Amino acid sequence: MSGGVSSHAFTEAWSDWAQHLSRSPGRQLELAERAQRNVMRLMMAASGSGADTESSFKPKSYDHRFQHPGWQKMPFALWQQSFLAVQDWWDYATDPLRGMRQADADRTRFMARQLLDTVAPSNFPWLNPEIIEETTRRGGRNLTDGAANFTSDFVKTVTQVHQPAPEGFEIGKDLACTPGEVVFRNDIFELIQYAPQTETVQAEPILIIPAWIMKYYILDLSPHNSLVNYLVGQGFTVFMISWCNPTVDQAELSLEDYRKRGVLAALDAVSAIVPEQKIHAVGYCLGGTMLSITAATMARDGDERLASVSLMAAQIDFAEAGELLLFLDESQVAFLEDMMWEQGYLDRPQMARTFATIRAEDLVYSRAVRRYFLGKENLPSDIGVWNSDTTRMPARMHSEYLRALFLENRLSAGRFAVEGRVIALKDITAPMFVVATETDHIAPWRSVYKTRLFTHGDLDFVLTKGGHNGGIVSEPGHPRRHYRISHRPAEALYIGPDDWFEQQDPKPGSWWPEWAEWLAARSSGAGPVPGMGAPEAGYAPLVEAPGTYVFQT
Structure with missing residues (x-):
């Protein structure tokens, strides 16, 4: 309630x-x-x-x-x-x-805004000129269509029945359709190796670590805007983690499980399939945070397998994590822990409501007016289908993440311990490519920018137009796109985000080609295409991409 x-x-x-x-x-x-x-x-x-x-x-x-x-x-x-x-x-x-x-000032402002939004004149048919005009034009048919839409949505919300993808957006056929094979599977993730599209490939493979808060195929949507498909077409060997959708039986999975039996297990598999080569590691959103933890731990332990580290819309410092912090304090975390203890996980609808509330004007009320009073159907889109393909997070892991990172901000403060020993982000020596998005309300760009403050190595920072998802899924040819980019040599002096912004002129187009060139420049050159999997090392192909975990509901 x-x-x-x-x-x-x-x-x-x-x-x-x-x-x-x-x-x-x-x-x-x-x-x-x-x-x-x-x-x-x-x-x-x-x-x-x-x-x-x-x-x-x-x-x-x-x-x-x-x-x-x-x-x-x-x-x-x-x-x-x-x-x-x-x-x-x-x-x-x-x-x-x-x-x-x-924090209390921010919360009162947020709550005042939420209360006012409920009584906005746009919400009432007799006060909204667009609704009145549409009702007159259609003779009231929009209201009957809207009532049918409301009834359908209400039933879906109450029953929480998983809806199949609409025609033309089938997973594995229309979405997540880049060819490949699952070459490893455990209870936490499947590892997908994508089939080559070029006669030669860069010697160093790419491992992509998506967030476990969402299905991986945000990075492999339709063929024209698939980041995976683009990288493979540029001559890279690409691997992708596809996380499981945890059930109540996996409530005790921990943050350390996701690091050790997730990211490290994937690195071991890639090293076996493409031996004697370093790996370009890529992390998106929470996957980027986990990659930062893993990279710092590897640096501490002398593991030099990373050729580079790329972080996309990923935070390593949570002091300025935006309006999500409004929902987090000791009381709120304890409340969530009690709720997760009862059901064994945090369900995606509970997270989706939080994200939608932050921009309720557009994500709640405008959509409700359009659907329930104007009687307009939501046109299916690839990113819309992905967004409704919900996932869960295991109770223990989510609790550890909220406390250690969001609430106590241990990672950037030098108080985050792995295997009983503290790690430091400044130990990461692999070159870094960090991407933030201008209108991100989940990982605000000034928060992502702090990667420049807490690391000392060679780093390229990109600020691109768009939000948390749209700014990353920004393929070449996408209209009205731009980005800012700069290079920071190792041990360079720190520049604040606002000063940095003023110094960088926007470049038109997509940041993808810039990143592909950056990866190629930090690779050792093209060579023969590796085989799919490594059966002799225990990594035989199991099933065609997109695998089985992506279909878990």
Whole structure:
């Protein structure tokens, strides 16, 4: 009923805000003045030609609820401006107060925004000009279609029945369709080796470690935007980890299991299949965090198998992990641990609600209006099918991850221990290629940028247009794409993120070719194509890609 959120933290935040505001008469006066100023601006906007006047309030850049031209006409413009005026006042009211904890200030602002979003005029058919126009045009058919959509979605939510992929988006045929073989399997992951597409390949293979919070094929979507397919076409031997979708029987899988029997086991398999060669390791999202831990541990232990380390939208420091931190404190983690103890894992719908709430304007309310009041079907897409293909996380591993990394930030603080000994990110000497995305609300780019602060080796940093997924799945030819890139030599002085941003001019296009050239420059040259698997070493091909774990529901 709580949606997986502890009520204690939010109650405490409101109490902190109210108590500090009650003993700040100056701040109370400022809020009264702000309210008066907003009323005057609202009156000026109403007396003008709608919501386009200089005194009008503007929606946030990611808020698309008021884009219909009807919102510029009276009385809709007045309703829209009234809502935005109240939103502006609450944003100001929830600025940090002297003596108030920053986390509580952020939480009160977040909760105020969530409450306001429920009463936005765009949510009500009789206040939304787009709904009124569509209802008139279709004679109310949009509302009956919307009711049918709501009923269907309600049943799916209650029953949690896995829905098959729509026609044209079948996994293994249309999606995740790059040819290959599963060459290793244990209870945690399957290892896919992709079939070569060139007569020769770079001597050093690539191992990709995706996040276990999602199915791997975000990196192998349709053939035209598959990162795997692109790399294989550029003459690389590519391996991919496909994590299992854990059940209650795997509740005790730990973070160390994912490192040792996951990433290290995959490295052992790749080393056996392509012997005597170093490996380009790539980590995406949580997979990048795990790769950083593994690489630092390998450096500490003298394991020199990594030719390079590439991190995509991956954080190693969680002090500025964005609005996800709003959901994490001791109370919230304990609440999640109790919930996971009962069911054995954290289910994807519980995580999806958290991610959607962060951008509720667009990911919740705009979609609800379009589907339930405009009666429009969601057009299937490859990334949409992947996004709805839910996964789980085992209870113990997720608890360790939340406490050690998110809550206590041990990795960048030098307090993260592996096998009883602390590791240090500065020990990583393999060259690094780090990618962040401009509008990422899961791994904010300034947080990802901190990789430059906590490592000392040779490093290239890329900031690309897009969000957490769209910025990574940014194939050549994708319209209106750009990126910024810079090289930092080993032991160079640190530059802050904002100064770095000002110094780098954007380049048009995809960052993929830049990365492929970077990988090739750190390889030893082209050579013969290795065989599929290594049966003599115990890594015989088991089944064709995409394997079996990707179909687990």
